[in-house]
Amino acid sequence: MPFLHERLPNGLDVIAETSESAVSTSVGFFVMTGSRDESDALWGTSHFLEHMIFKGTPEIPGDAINRRFDDMGASVNAFTSEEDTVYYASVLPEQQHEAVDLVARMMRPALRDEDFETEKLVILEEIRMYDDQPPFGADELCRAAFFGGHPLGRSVLGTVDSIRGLPVAAMRDYHRRRYAPGTMVLAASGAVDFPALVESAKRLCGDWEPVTAPERLVSVSPRAAARPGRERIVRPAAALDYAVWMVAGPDEHDPDRHAARLLSVVLGDSSGSRLYWGLVDSGEAEQAACIHQDFLDAGLFITQLSCDAADVEELTERIAGIYATAASGGISPAEFERAQNKLASRVVLGGEKPRRRLFEVGLDWSHCRTYRSVGDNLRIVEQITLDDVHRVLETWPLDAPAAAVVAGPGSGG
Amino acid sequence: MKQSLHSATLSNGIILVGERLPDLESVAVAFHSPAGSIHDPVGKCGLATVAGEMCLRGAGVRDSRQLVEDLESAGVQWSQGVSSTHASFSGAMVARHLPDVLPIYADILRRPLLPEDELPAARQMVLQNLAGIEDDPTHRTIAALRRIHCPAPWGMPTEGISADVESISIDDVRGFVGHHLQPGGMIVSVAGRIDWDDFVRRVDDLLGDWPAVSSAAVGVGPRGPFxxxxxxxxxxxxxxxxxxxxxxxxxxxxxxxxxxxxxxxxxxxxxxxxxxxxxxxxxxxxxxxxxxxxxxxxxxxxxxxxxxxxxxxxxxxxxxxxxxxxxxxxxxxxxxxxxxxxxxxxxxxxxxxxxxxxxxxxxxxxxxxxxxxxxxxxxxxxxxxxxxxxxxxxxxxxxxxxxxxxxxxxxxxxx
Missing domain, CATH: 3.30.830.10 (Metalloenzyme, LuxS/M16 peptidase-like)
Incomplete structure (x- = not known):
């Protein structure tokens, strides 16, 4: 799968991983902006702006954007995280030109007053929708408790008050500063005509002003929870308790992040892990999982538990025991090998889907200006050693004082 | 592009369907047995789901843990699910592992141990899932719609009803598996980097001598209010x-x-x-x-x-x-x-x-x-x-x- 790269004079990077056998083309813009780049006054702007991008440009009304995507049979969507805003479309190869044309024009949106007010209602509904669902805000509150004043402590969606209070002028200014060619990547994967992609980029994005985007608020990597201890969200009607707790782990630049991921598979994968056999297989927990998540300057081990409210204390203790056993006794070679095989299989199967590769290639480039092929990713998994995993267990203790939140009916203490 | 689609019928009625996708490294296989929740007896809503879960708790010479560990050692992304019509056991993997994995699935289908001491855990797992659904308003809304729009048993919740699940016994599970997890009406599908003839031979060796039994027709009840x-x-x-x-x-x-x-x-x-x-x-x-x-x-x-x-x-x-x-x-x-x-x-x-x-x-x-x-x-x-x-x-x-x-x-x- 050849990798191709060209940088436009204004700083926009155009990259592609091409595949001869792919029957589809995925294209996307990766914008290095997310909730960590907001202030309190702008809380939720990145995600709200992602919605507004679909409401049209000065020349193209929003409903025409939707129609044009459907005309080309595109599968199109976008997402916003703490660090990225990503827009993508998957199309048949003959639609590459049209798809790139439309997505690129969308990056310079109209941000009309009336669209802003209507879409604000949709965002408020999205906030309420998630608030009505498990884990009932526990994840966001736990992140805030772990990160404290660090920019990663701010939730992606914002709050009802921050969204209601946001003026359209602030969003226009945010867009002008953050959607600069130097902080965006146009990426493609699958059956890509790269010369045509570069030509499209030059024509559509070549005149984007090379604004210097403000430096990202990167601070010292948090090694401990800012607000350790347990907080509670009471939802009297909830059937289960939803507990989440977070301790520090390796960040995106730490070579040990791969071993951290493997460790999370051994301990807390959705099947066959120590938490699975210890809590889920017995039917005592609805879910018990351990996930490693990394950011530019921080990493987390996140433990999620859902169970009957009466059992939350006991099962939390049992998970602590499972972590303590791992810390003292390590991981067995057989467990290690199984987890390695699982990860390798995910790399190969995921590598067959151009959409999935678009995200991997786009985010790698956006964050680190590096390209890793499926083969590279496979070698990374194969080169993890049991010693690496044991080093992670020592360096990043899972039984460190955690930021913890339990949401549920409130009878569980 | 010339498409490579195949089908075959084994002597006991099992249907095999396949598609060769030579550009892929992977293969996905699925066994769809007609053991869905429409066969749940009245008062035992959730039996098919408990039975499906029990089939993974040991089969052939493997106990519950060995079964999952052997699948995962081969890097199989496996899943098990029950719909109104079928119990399905499926897996996606790097193609070279398929020959080693097929016998494990054959054990799950033909030789599930259905151990009595695993039943409380299997039941409890299904009850946990039901409690989780209680907290999912979208799922509950669609389930409520199905319940009144479709006549029983089609509208009954595949996931079960708590009181019914609690009453399920090991005899219920063994009876259900004996009647419904069987070759008649079973579809085995495979796609990816496959050698079709080799696949048919292997599945025939594993499942071809499994005798079919006839299954009872499903009666249909009234629907609910509008x-x-x-x-x-x-x-x-x-x-x-x-x-x-x-x-x-x-x-x-x-x-x-x-x-x-x-x-x-x-x-x-x-x-x-x-x-x-x-x-x-x-x-x-x-x-x-x-x-x-x-x-x-x-x-x-x-x-x-x-x-x-x-x-x-x-x-x-x-x-x-x-x-x-x-x-x-x-x-x-x-x-x-x-x-x-x-x-x-x-x-x-x-x-x-x-x-x-x-x-x-x-x-x-x-x-x-x-x-x-x-x-x-x-x-x-x-x-x-x-x-x-x-x-x-x-x-x-x-x-x-x-x-x-x-x-x-x-x-x-x-x-």
């Missing part, structure tokens, strides 16, 4: 609607699915445009097609703040009522473009293709090539869709809401 409200303490009210449309094997299903896609299938659909984009009433709104072999339903859904739910329902009903006589060629063109590109992109996923060919065989008793599927879309025209809508306009709607207050069905659609 309007129903589920009280729930939440900020949002959830709305679900359903009416009957032709099943997949009926030629008219093509026109029906196109009409539903125009109504609520994509970002330019009428629901998305009128409910979300113009009025900002909700985050999610959709219309879709859900088919069984002998019947199918149009199913619409939206969730919105309690105070805006009535308007959301009113707009959805108005759009459903406005559908006949107003389909434009552009709208249909967009539906065709989306469907054709979706069909083509399936070729990039072994799991998607294994699923698609199994469904085709179950509904049609044969496989359609991609070229035939695309050609059907080429033939679809406005006159056909309008003709179908004139013949079978949306009527007899079932309306379910879940939230604080019930809604009023101010409906211009014939009941």
């Amino acid at each position: 309007v129903h409200h589920v009280p729930h303490d939440s900020q949002q009210t959830h709305i679900a609607l359903a009416w009957s449309v032709p099943p997949y094997r009926d030629d008219a299903s093509h026109e029906a699915t196109a009409a539903l896609a125009i109504l609520g299938g994509g970002p330019s659909s009428r629901f998305f445009t009128e409910v979300r984009e113009r009025r900002g009433l909700c985050y999610s709104v959709s219309a879709g097609y859900q088919t069984s072999r002998d019947f199918a339903n149009a199913v619409c859904y939206s969730g919105t703040s309690a105070e805006r739910a009535q308007e959301t329902l009113d707009v959805m009903l108005a759009e459903i009522g406005r559908l006949p006589g107003t389909i434009s060629p552009d709208e249909l063109g967009r539906v065709k473009a989306r469907a054709k590109s979706g069909l083509t992109m399936q070729q990039e996923s072994s799991a998607a293709r294994a699923g698609a060919i199994a469904r085709q065989w179950y509904h049609l008793g044969r496989l359609r090539t991609l070229a035939q599927e695309l050609e059907r879309y080429d033939r679809l025209d406005v006159a056909g869709v309008e003709g179908w809508l004139a013949d079978q306009p949306p009527r007899d709607l079932t309306v379910v809401s879940l939230g604080r207050d019930p809604l009023e069905v101010r409906c211009a659609i014939p009941a």
Whole structure:
């Protein structure tokens, strides 16, 4: 799968991983902006702006954007995280030109007053929708408790008050500063005509002003929870308790992040892990999982538990025991090998889907200006050693004082 | 592109369907046994689901743990699920592991240990899942819709009912598995980097001498009321609607699915445009097609703040009522473009293709090539869709809401 790269004079990077056998083309813009780049006054702007991008440009009304995507049979969507805003479309190869044309024009949106007010209602509904669902805000509150004043402590969606209070002028200014060619990547994967992609980029994005985007608020990597201890969200009607707790782990630049991921598979994968056999297989927990998540300057081990409210204390203790056993006794070679095989299989199967590769290639480039092929990713998994995993267990203790939140009916203490 | 589709029937009736996708490294295999929840006896709702779970708790020479560990050592991304009609055991993996993995699946199907000491855990796992569903308002709304719209046993929740699940005994499980997990009506599908002849030989060796038993027909009970409200303490009210449309094997299903896609299938659909984009009433709104072999339903859904739910329902009903006589060629063109590109992109996923060919065989008793599927879309025209809508306009709607207050069905659609 050849990798191709060209940088436009204004700083926009155009990259592609091409595949001869792919029957589809995925294209996307990766914008290095997310909730960590907001202030309190702008809380939720990145995600709200992602919605507004679909409401049209000065020349193209929003409903025409939707129609044009459907005309080309595109599968199109976008997402916003703490660090990225990503827009993508998957199309048949003959639609590459049209798809790139439309997505690129969308990056310079109209941000009309009336669209802003209507879409604000949709965002408020999205906030309420998630608030009505498990884990009932526990994840966001736990992140805030772990990160404290660090920019990663701010939730992606914002709050009802921050969204209601946001003026359209602030969003226009945010867009002008953050959607600069130097902080965006146009990426493609699958059956890509790269010369045509570069030509499209030059024509559509070549005149984007090379604004210097403000430096990202990167601070010292948090090694401990800012607000350790347990907080509670009471939802009297909830059937289960939803507990989440977070301790520090390796960040995106730490070579040990791969071993951290493997460790999370051994301990807390959705099947066959120590938490699975210890809590889920017995039917005592609805879910018990351990996930490693990394950011530019921080990493987390996140433990999620859902169970009957009466059992939350006991099962939390049992998970602590499972972590303590791992810390003292390590991981067995057989467990290690199984987890390695699982990860390798995910790399190969995921590598067959151009959409999935678009995200991997786009985010790698956006964050680190590096390209890793499926083969590279496979070698990374194969080169993890049991010693690496044991080093992670020592360096990043899972039984460190955690930021913890339990949401549920409130009878569980 | 020349498509490589295959089918074979073993002497005991097991159907094998396959597609060779030589550009992929992976292979996906799925065993669909006709042990679905429509066979749950009255008072034992959830038995099929408990039985499906029990099949993984030891089979052949492997205990529960060894079974999962052997699958995962081969890097198999495995899953087990029960629908109203089938219990399905499936896995996706790097192709070279398939020969080692097939005997494990054969054990699960033919030699499940069904150990009595694992039953409390299996039951408890199903009960945990039911408690989780209690906290998922969208799932509950759709389940409530199904419960009253579809006659029993089709409308009964596949996941089970807590009181019934608690009463399930090991004899219930063993009886169910003995009757229903059997070769008659079983479909085995495979897609990806396969050698078809070798696959047929291996499956025949593993399952070919498994004797078939006859299964009893399913009786059908009455349906529920047309309007129903589920009280729930939440900020949002959830709305679900359903009416009957032709099943997949009926030629008219093509026109029906196109009409539903125009109504609520994509970002330019009428629901998305009128409910979300113009009025900002909700985050999610959709219309879709859900088919069984002998019947199918149009199913619409939206969730919105309690105070805006009535308007959301009113707009959805108005759009459903406005559908006949107003389909434009552009709208249909967009539906065709989306469907054709979706069909083509399936070729990039072994799991998607294994699923698609199994469904085709179950509904049609044969496989359609991609070229035939695309050609059907080429033939679809406005006159056909309008003709179908004139013949079978949306009527007899079932309306379910879940939230604080019930809604009023101010409906211009014939009941």
